[in-house]
Amino acid sequence: MSKNLIIASTSTIYGSGYLEYLLPTLAKHFAECSEIIFIPYARPGGISHDAYTDVALKAFEKIGKRIVGLHTFKDPVSAILDAAGIFTGGGNTFVLVNMLYKTEVMPALRTILHQGTPYLGTSAGSNICGLTMQTTNDMPIAYPPSFKTLGMAPFNINPHYIDPIKGDTHMGETRETRIKEFHAHNDIPVVGLREGSWIQVANKKMVLHGEHTARIFTKGKDPFEIETGSLLSF
């Protein structure tokens, strides 16, 4: 009974292949799994479940792991409960969460992750590890029955975190302003995770990895940075 998750900001860093920067970490993380179930529900760019699964399959082949799409199972809940390892890819968080509720995979996933099934999330697949999906960057192109997500960490994730750009003339809100607005209505701490960063969750121990610092937002306080290698505690 020990959580075992990698919560990554992005699948892909600029100038590199899909999951490439994470493969050595994933070889260890999924050492005990020959087959990993891929949850393709977030459909980035609107691609099909099959096409998306193929992208994940090609990356995991490089570390000798078989990938099977969750959409190919008649009973996705049983498939999740029996999985040796699970990977949820990025795309649209609203579409993902809607499907996880519709298929009743959400509670099964929560149960099995608490029992220690190794998990990888990237982007939308990381958003769902937080208490709610309310700090996603995505458009609300589907209406899920709830914004509540897996609660594998006592905070929310903001993936693809990006700093305000000096001299930017665009008047849309910066990411920091958006998270400040979140805290005008909610108490949950938020971890702004830059591309190339990930959080490793080993039961209650949560450690920041990758080459960047992460930005921590808590209600009513100034945001601050934590170094890579640091423990996250709230």
Place this chain on the structure above:
Amino acid sequence: MSKNLIIASTSTIYGSGYLEYLLPTLAKHFAECSEIIFIPYARPGGISHDAYTDVALKAFEKIGKRIVGLHTFKDPVSAILDAAGIFTGGGNTFVLVNMLYKTEVMPALRTILHQGTPYLGTSAGSNICGLTMQTTNDMPIAYPPSFKTLGMAPFNINPHYIDPIKGDTHMGETRETRIKEFHAHNDIPVVGLREGSWIQVANKKMVLHGEHTARIFTKGKDPFEIETGSLLSF
């Protein structure tokens, strides 16, 4: 019985004061109104309804119009039904839509706008003029009972529309990709409205104004640009 709306991408263009670029247009649009009701529910940056109303008040003073915040009325539904003119400011669209449903202002607003009450929306206040709020750029920091909005035009708005930045190394989705994802799940056309552009709706006639072209997205087709001064028809 004739709709009469200004649907603006933003309240503020870079290097200019709040609503400054629109004031000559607003003086004509609200010519018959001495008092305008301001809907401050979207609370940009989490500011209070009072503080936000004060921002709108100071801008409308310059064209001799009185502004009263909707939050100061005991019965906001009656206030909307009796209003001479209405302005909904930007901020967070989820918070705005949630409040419009909670207060039951949404259906009242729909009724009165169909009857010709002059309306101005900026950003989130423009998002709600579309069929749904599903092409907002905002974070889902509140959970509204529905994403359905006023339907004052037969399309959705994407305010603060921004073109992909050449050479950008950030891996988050571009605005165009997000709207393409919307069309993987929805059929509604989307108007990408750049900052400084607005749509004037006079009953069924909808015209693009301001210095920019607008980008039109329809399901299954390549997006295209329309010139300022053009009629929008779908």
